[in-house]
Amino acid sequence: MRFSKFGDYLKADSGILGLMQDIDAAMTGPDPMLLLGGGNPARIPAVQEVFRVSMQQLLNDGDRFENIGGSYDGAKGDSVVGHALASLFKERFGWDIGPENVAITNGSQSSFYTLFHLFAGEYSDHPFRKILLPLTPEYIGYSDIGMGDNLFRSYQPAIELQGNHEFKYHVNFENLVVDDDIGAIAVSRPTNPTGNVLSDSEIAKLRALARSHGVPLILDSAYGAPFPNIVFPEITTDWDENTILCLSLSKLGLPGLRTGFVVANEEVIRAISGANAIMALAPGSAGPALTRNMIEDGRILDISNDLIRPYYKAKVQNAMTWVNHAMHDLPCRIHSPEGAIFLWLWFEGLPITSELLYQRLKARGVLVVSGEHFFPGLSAPWAHRQECIRVSYAQEPSIVKKGIEVIAEEVRRAFHDGK
Amino acid sequence: MRFSKFGDYLKADSGILGLMQDIDAAMTGPDPMLLLGGGNPARIPAVQEVFRVSMQQLLNDGDRFENIGGSYDGAKGDSVVGHALASLFKERFGWDIGPENVAITNGSQSSFYTLFHLFAGEYSDHPFRKILLPLTPEYIGYSDIGMGDNLFRSYQPAIELQGNHEFKYHVNFENLVVDDDIGAIAVSRPTNPTGNVLSDSEIAKLRALARSHGVPLILDSAYGAPFPNIVFPEITTDWDENTILCLSLSKLGLPGLRTGFVVANEEVIRAISGANAIMALAPGSAGPALTRNMIEDGRILDISNDLIRPYYKAKVQNAMTWVNHAMHDLPCRIHSPEGAIFLWLWFEGLPITSELLYQRLKARGVLVVSGEHFFPGLSAPWAHRQECIRVSYAQEPSIVKKGIEVIAEEVRRAFHDGK
Numbered sequence: 012m013r014f015s016k017f018g019d020y021l022k023a024d025s026g027i028l029g030l031m032q033d034i035d036a037a038m039t040g041p042d043p044m045l046l047l048g049g050g051n052p053a054r055i056p057a058v059q060e061v062f063r064v065s066m067q068q069l070l071n072d073g074d075r076f077e078n079i080g081g082s083y084d085g086a087k088g089d090s091v092v093g094h095a096l097a098s099l100f101k102e103r104f105g106w107d108i109g110p111e112n113v114a115i116t117n118g119s120q121s122s123f124y125t126l127f128h129l130f131a132g133e134y135s136d137h138p139f140r141k142i143l144l145p146l147t148p149e150y151i152g153y154s155d156i157g158m159g160d161n162l163f164r165s166y167q168p169a170i171e172l173q174g175n176h177e178f179k180y181h182v183n184f185e186n187l188v189v190d191d192d193i194g195a196i197a198v199s200r201p202t203n204p205t206g207n208v209l210s211d212s213e214i215a216k217l218r219a220l221a222r223s224h225g226v227p228l229i230l231d232s233a234y235g236a237p238f239p240n241i242v243f244p245e246i247t248t249d250w251d252e253n254t255i256l257c258l259s260l261s262k263l264g265l266p267g268l269r270t271g272f273v274v275a276n277e278e279v280i281r282a283i284s285g286a287n288a289i290m291a292l293a294p295g296s297a298g299p300a301l302t303r304n305m306i307e308d309g310r311i312l313d314i315s316n317d318l319i320r321p322y323y324k325a326k327v328q329n330a331m332t333w334v335n336h337a338m339h340d341l342p343c344r345i346h347s348p349e350g351a352i353f354l355w356l357w358f359e360g361l362p363i364t365s366e367l368l369y370q371r372l373k374a375r376g377v378l379v380v381s382g383e384h385f386f387p388g389l390s391a392p393w394a395h396r397q398e399c400i401r402v403s404y405a406q407e408p409s410i411v412k413k414g415i416e417v418i419a420e421e422v423r424r425a426f427h428d429g430k
Numbered sequence: 431m432r433f434s435k436f437g438d439y440l441k442a443d444s445g446i447l448g449l450m451q452d453i454d455a456a457m458t459g460p461d462p463m464l465l466l467g468g469g470n471p472a473r474i475p476a477v478q479e480v481f482r483v484s485m486q487q488l489l490n491d492g493d494r495f496e497n498i499g500g501s502y503d504g505a506k507g508d509s510v511v512g513h514a515l516a517s518l519f520k521e522r523f524g525w526d527i528g529p530e531n532v533a534i535t536n537g538s539q540s541s542f543y544t545l546f547h548l549f550a551g552e553y554s555d556h557p558f559r560k561i562l563l564p565l566t567p568e569y570i571g572y573s574d575i576g577m578g579d580n581l582f583r584s585y586q587p588a589i590e591l592q593g594n595h596e597f598k599y600h601v602n603f604e605n606l607v608v609d610d611d612i613g614a615i616a617v618s619r620p621t622n623p624t625g626n627v628l629s630d631s632e633i634a635k636l637r638a639l640a641r642s643h644g645v646p647l648i649l650d651s652a653y654g655a656p657f658p659n660i661v662f663p664e665i666t667t668d669w670d671e672n673t674i675l676c677l678s679l680s681k682l683g684l685p686g687l688r689t690g691f692v693v694a695n696e697e698v699i700r701a702i703s704g705a706n707a708i709m710a711l712a713p714g715s716a717g718p719a720l721t722r723n724m725i726e727d728g729r730i731l732d733i734s735n736d737l738i739r740p741y742y743k744a745k746v747q748n749a750m751t752w753v754n755h756a757m758h759d760l761p762c763r764i765h766s767p768e769g770a771i772f773l774w775l776w777f778e779g780l781p782i783t784s785e786l787l788y789q790r791l792k793a794r795g796v797l798v799v800s801g802e803h804f805f806p807g808l809s810a811p812w813a814h815r816q817e818c819i820r821v822s823y824a825q826e827p828s829i830v831k832k833g834i835e836v837i838a839e840e841v842r843r844a845f846h847d848g849k
Contacts, residue, residue: 021704129437267715285440296686
């Protein structure tokens with residue numbers, strides 16, 4: 012069977028697709044694995060109870076359950092929920108927004124697929140503009156959105172060592188070049204995979220930079236503020252007409268319901284609606300319906316701040332203790348864990364690639380993600396890329412602890428053997 | 431804000447997007463409308479009860495409810511459901527398939543977005559192949575998938591008059607040209623909008639034609655067999671490695687859960703999985719989870735054959751009676767209603783365009799869809815295109831009856847006034 016180039020790319024399992032297949036095969040294979048690789052959120056009992064009660068209420072509330080499944084939402088998504096979200100953000104944060112500034116999507120990956128194609132690629136006045144990623148490492152899921160085209164101009168970060176066991180990436184502002192070849196600036200906050208949280212002043216600088224060049228700032232807040240707010244330092248989240256804020260229900264605990272939100276100016280929202288219509292008719296109704304009451308009464312913020320954030324904050328402290336204990340004799344640094352659900356471990360001078368480490372760990376029954384996949388658009392050789400791994404700390408403590416111990420053993424062996 | 435060409439297209443509300451906006455505005459506007467325009471399925475009480483019971487069972491079955499929302503499915507979708515669907519079709523219809531032949535998507539529109547781009551557009555050995563649509567009218571949702579590029583080579587049908595009040599389209603086989611510019615053949619069965627059901631022999635001919643030219647036959651069975659099986663004549667549905675069968679839960683009664691199925695050879699399934707991963711990470715879990723038991727025990731076929739098909743069959747008889755009564759003095763023919771949930775009305779010699787009729791009906795509070803939008807890729811002028819409208823008969827009988835009466839009044843006025 013002959014396929015278009017689009018098809019050739021998709022069925023070749025190239026790029027991240029091969030990695031996803033590999034992870035999927037390991038997860039569903041016959042051998043039990045310690046799954047520290049994926050992005051599944053933790054099962055937080057108090058949060059799960061909220062969703063269960065909400066579904067039960069839907070079932071008890073006349074034909075609301077039937078209305079969820081039985082009708083298409085509009086291309087912009089459930090209009091009651093869009094309205095409620097705008098009201099909530101306007102009231103709590105003073106943002107100057109209305110329902111015309113909110114679109115619902117089939118999850119954050121869908122949002123980014125559309126957004127990156129809205130601002131990267133061919134323009135009527137330019138052969139190919141790109142998305143500027145001011146900081147790598149950056150989210151692995153961005154990489155393949157160009158389907159083989161490189162959509163990104165990416166930058167290495169500045170590295171600040173913190174004590175003996177931690178480090179932190181910063182945006183290298185003096186290096187950034189925003190010119191006519193750039194269509195947008197995009198950044199995740201917290202960063203997936205590193206847990207880095209760009210400071211308010213870094214964000215303010217990026218916002219000013221974007222505005223001064225007439226391009227939007229796309230803020231990936233899948234783990235961030237206002238919800239699920241898995242962010243440990245105190246930060247503010249502003250919004251303006253030039254900011255495109257992307258949110259999701261996934262890390263609130265509902266990844267299976269594939270619900271994303273885009274908060275942006277009306278022109279962007281119209282384009283997102285159009286993309287929804289053409290690619291999916293409409294986004295799914297289940298996620299918005301299940302969380303509607305929590306958005307209407309603002310509980311979604313309380314759940315984030317009072318249940319989700321403290322839960323992960325406690326978890327990350329434990330995980331760091333285990334890492335520091337297990338790797339005390341190794342050149343291991345943890346990226347300052349300011350948010351999200353991962354530890355980003357840097358083994359400086361690792362004599363093997365992170366890809367080989369990933370393979371060895373997989374053979375030992377521990378699934379992580381090799382760090383080299385988190386540098387979308389960065390082609391310059393850089394040893395650091397092959398010295399890091401991403402480890403989820405969202406799973407059961409015993410699994411995380413055991414996984415960390417196996418990682419330490421394999422890294423120790425690599426350093427000892429020099430290969 | 432500057433947008434790429436992709437963005438310019440999406441935010442311009444061109445093509446079908448403008449129409450969808452118009453319909454959406456009318457539906458959510460202040461004036462009550464008789465909604466005979468959309469594709470929402472009927473609320474069939476016995477079917478709704480099945481879904482309600484299924485959700486209640488999920489809630490009562492340990493942490494199954496938590497598992498739906500709380501984890502990402504793989505890029506191919508819920509593997510238990512994929513496995514069950516393959517087993518069901520193998521057992522009931524003798525198809526030579528396994529779980530490797532099934533992918534789940536975020537609904538049939540998502541399936542078609544991917545499939546049309548898999549087989550239309552640039553190939554490594556050809557600048558631009560197209561999808562051959564052997565028969566128009568054809569589904570409106572196909573039109574914009576090319577985002578401004580015409581992906582289709584389309585054909586006018588042969589028209590068979592049946593008695594004084596009906597007619598039927600047939601594939602004009604002698605006209606079809608399948609050459610090296612064609613990447614796939616696609617057809618909906620039943621056809622949306624006309625309710626036409628291609629006969630087994632027409633499908634066999636298309637299948638042979640596709641195979642002999644080394645291109646796949648894409649069969650859009652969103653309303654068809656094996657489920658929801660809103661098909662009134664007796665037909666068979668075969669599958670082979672060269673057939674790509676697209677199914678959906680929408681017309682089973684769950685459009686809000688956005689769940690589609692693609693049954694195809696392994697190479698196509700791998701490409702669909704890749705597209706899911708890049709565009710959405712994974713398809714939603716709610717639809718597959720809610721229907722898993724029905725797929726496992728085959729009840730999904732019984733629900734289709736015993737509840738859904740008879741329900742629409744009774745409805746369409748009523749609707750035809752109302753049309754024939756209300757339009758007895760008008761040159762109105764109904765396309766032989768063999769399936770799906772629409773009446774396709776042809777007013778031969780209508781002195782106004784169907785678009786103007788649509789506008790006048792909207793002003794009278796009746797929403798239909800103007801027929802001219804259902805000829806994707808057909809550019810040759812043809813009066814017939816402007817003489818038809820699509821009318822849903824899935825809504826409440828009183829609404830359908832009243833709507834038909836208003837349509838008759840407006841059509842009568844147009845013929846009387848000659849404008």
